[in-house]
Amino acid sequence: MKFRVIEGGKAIETTPVTGPASIRDEAERRIRASGYDQWRVRSLATGAPIPNSIRYLKMQIDLVAEKLGQLNPIPHDFTDDKYWPAVGI
Numbered sequence: 001m002k003f004r005v006i007e008g009g010k011a012i013e014t015t016p017v018t019g020p021a022s023i024r025d026e027a028e029r030r031i032r033a034s035g036y037d038q039w040r041v042r043s044l045a046t047g048a049p050i051p052n053s054i055r056y057l058k059m060q061i062d063l064v065a066e067k068l069g070q071l072n073p074i075p076h077d078f079t080d081d082k083y084w085p086a087v088g089i
Helices: 022-034 037-047 053-068
Strands: none
Touching: 022 037, 022 053, 037 053
């Protein structure tokens, strides 16, 4: 089993942007970093199922993004790893 660390909030932003769209961008970044897109393409091409750990991680990331978007106010540090599920592949 490999573990991959996805670090959030390391980029320096010139203007603080918080909102549902920026939360969704962070979620998509984490999904891409997990390798989900590659597994999905493989699944579509070969018919082999996406591993459960990858599918569940994507579902968890989507859920966190949805719930963070519903908060009022949205945390300014929503890219911090404390809000997102750990990646263990």
